[in-house]
Amino acid sequence: MEMTFQDTLNLVLKASNEGVWDWYVGSDEVYYSDRVRDFMGWKSGEEINIFKEPEKILFKPDVAYFSNILEMTLADSDEELFAIDCRIVCPNGRKRWLRIRGIVTWQDEKPIRLTGSMIDISKRKRAEAALEEERSMLRLVIDHVPVQVFFKDTESRYVMVNQRQCDWIGAKNPEEILGKTPEDYFTENHWNISRSNDLKIMETGESIVDQIVCERWKNRPDTYVQIVKRPWWDSRGKLKGTFGISTDVTKLISAKEKLEQMALNLQMRNRAYMEELQLAREVQQALLPGRQGVWEEHIAPMVGKADIAQRYIPATELAGDYYDVMPLEDGKVGIFIADVMGHGVRSALVVGMIKGVMEKASSYASQPAEFMSRLNQGLTRILGRSKIDMFTTACYVVLDFERDHMCIVSAGHDYPLFKWRGESKITGHESKGPALGLFMQAEYHSVCCSISDVDTMLMYTDGIYESSNINGDEWGIERLEKAYREGGCESMEALLDYIDQRAMAWMGEKGFDDDVCLIGVRMKGANGLGL
Template sequence: MTPPQEGENIHDLTEGRLDLALRASNEGIWDWWTDKNEIYYSRRILEFLECGDKRAPNFFTPPHKTVHKDDRDRFMAALANALDPGGPELFSIDCRVHTGSDGWRWLRIRGTVVRNRLGQATRIAGSMIDISRRKSAEAQIDEERHQLRLLIDHVPLQVYFKDTKSRFVLANKRMAEWNNVANVDEITGKHDRDFFASEHWEAAARDEQEIMATGNSITGKLEHEVREGRSSTWVLTSKFPWFDRKGKIKGTFGVSSDVTELVEAQHKAANLASELAERNQVYEEEVQLAREIQQALARSHFPSIFTSDQQLQFGARYQPTSGLAGDFFEIVRISDEVCGLLICDVMGHGVRSALVVAMLRGLMEKQRRSASDPSAYLSGLNNGLSSILERAEATMFATAFYAVVDLNEGTIHYACAGHPGAIVSGSKGVYQIAARKDERGPGLGLIPKAGFPAQEIPLDQVKRLLLFTDGLIEAENEAGDEFLESGLIKAIEDRTGEPLEEMLDGVITTVLAHAEGHHFGDDVCLLGMEVGKA
């Protein structure tokens, strides 16, 4: 220590050094004799209070109005404790004090209590420091913490921090509710084993140890939570390493979201898909059986129709676009010399049209007695189908062409139900019959008791007769042009010298060459008949 210079007072020197030290620490000193209203404040305290020495209030004496009302009770309690004969030797309080500029300033007040022999406080002296900035910062931090806590507690997620032994250090309200406890304090210090069965908590603990060992996060992991005596739940969890400011591992933290309903819905959907797959397999097997029956009927053997000098030869082509088709043909054997040729096209495709086909085949059996009369035969099919569809409240229909070939009489009688007329190839060339509207009746199933006019041509003018469905003539090329009846007539003309089977194949080939993509857009059915010598 530097000794005092000549003329310097040691007391003044000490007081000056104390004042410098207090200024450096932003503190001021005060001294109050408890039996007096006056109080001594150093210049620094007067600066805090923003007033002069004569206006400075003694806020240690009642009624303490210069102390903020929110701090007043604490201040009075601390002061009363210090003045009590059995009280502490130190007086300590942080409070807001009114200033000369009509503001409030936070002061940290500390004092030493001097007592007489009876323990009564006679004097309290100490220091004051302005802590307004720190209090303001603390208030801001507290508000931010409050806001953060509000966010954490109200997000629809389970949020938590765990120490290195996987014990909960902090959790939000959602986590408390998830674990069926009243508040978050009941979670602190506990382990997952306190809430979950071993198959879950052991796996969770292994994950957390790995995170702490490697520093790598685990995100978006689906976890199956199993609890004793409670239904299991599913959560989507992300966990991360928890480091302190110096980079030292403190544990883990994570978030989990409840996805139980979603997972259960997925399980139900998977079970439903499996059930539907099984049902679909059964359905496919049934459809396959129906398909095989349809194809077997289309490949059935043709009846022998002949006289002593003539016989009929038949050929057919059947190309459905789907598993079940609405096109079919039938050759009805009426006698050795007489047969009926029927071709039919049911509206649509698939199961509905296949059902109507099955109905028509059943109705055909009922109409065998009228099979030699085309008009009566189609009328019977129409009335039967109309009655069924009306009872079923279904809108369906079918078109048909039916011809009766009689070798004895040498005639072909025919009637049409909204279907394209057959193509005749013979002595008068190649042409279409039932081409006019007045030669056709309505489609089957549309109008009960409708009429179907019958026409007749001599058999000696006919070499071949070709019945077909509209999938053949409606085939479109890339420009959208249909093949039409005119194209079919030309294809037949080009092949009049070929055998019946080759002609049928040639017609199919010609139409496919015309069609865009070289495939049919609708079911195709061809039935050919040729008159030959016995």
């Protein structure tokens, strides 16, 4: 079966989904193929000459554009191609995009015929519009994210940047940056490092992730950024260059450096403070009589008459507990124990004050009540001048071995615990005077007994029984008394060790909450007293 040229042409047009048209310029009639009629939504006899009455079929915004293109094409004899993409409105109201292409036939420099084709490109236009919308949305996101975004080609030239990158570099718009490299903005050394990183990324395919970089600019102070940089491949896998983001962390780095410097300064200050604390601790320890060589001198009057031992356990470097053993006239011995409110530096300062006041009142040390009164007056006067709102509890015992006589005075402090072997007894419920440092005219009274009636005596501060375990339960005065009664050891050192062990067993690894001071005395008996 032989096919004519027209038959072949029709098959080709059908396969390409295109329709043809033919118009003699100026004529009211136009030839449209069936495919064109389908595009337009016309039935036979409904055709409209699109070239003479475009406003009857074209989408209104496209009418002027169509007419201008047609007029320019027909006015230029050097122009043969008529080409336009425009929208039509079908009789059913549906809009379509058409691609219209035509060739002008000229005669005597006049257009006499315009012949061409049409094809429905609505799907393509919708896809392009959707793609453009996606690109627009993506660009909005890129331009408004709080990071710098950049794409660079294989020569490290910028090919795309967001507005944030423009602002960062100091450009008004991306066009100022495109085609330039970091060399245009940064120092030579910084550019060399940046270029080297780009080359490494492109050669190895390995990314740089969350690297902190110091940017050294040509004309402004250094900045710091955190960068992520990766190789840039196109959709076909061809290497295009690099892309990445950077975040300004200059303030964070500056704050970090300041914090590090502050930490270093604090470390140095803390070291100096600890050295000062250690010195203060050594000075405070020097005030106590328990040092080797000094202790023996203080307890010399008791040798052969009584066995004495002490425990001093500070809760911190500086303690608020204090004790002293003082040889007095006529073979007497004074034993003093005090607990300043709290612990630490403030309490340690008050301890130093107490030591000074005790030296001033030393001439009254054989008179317990008067001695305590003098201490109170001196301490109250100093604290008042210093406007320090603190107080101190204290207990003072004077042992007169020659007369077999013991007197005790308390300034708000716990009375000692006793084990008795005679009829005399001090119950601990006797009247206590006010704590030191509160009232200038406070009165104190002594409680006395025979030394020969005493087996052992334990003086203590409240840190021993107020310390608690991990559950918050205090060891308590009852447990202290029980440990004291049960600790029937031969020496006072062993007794204090036993009490300390029982307290530590209750508290576990937690340790004491407050300073602890213990003084234990065991009397030698009637023969030892020389009575």
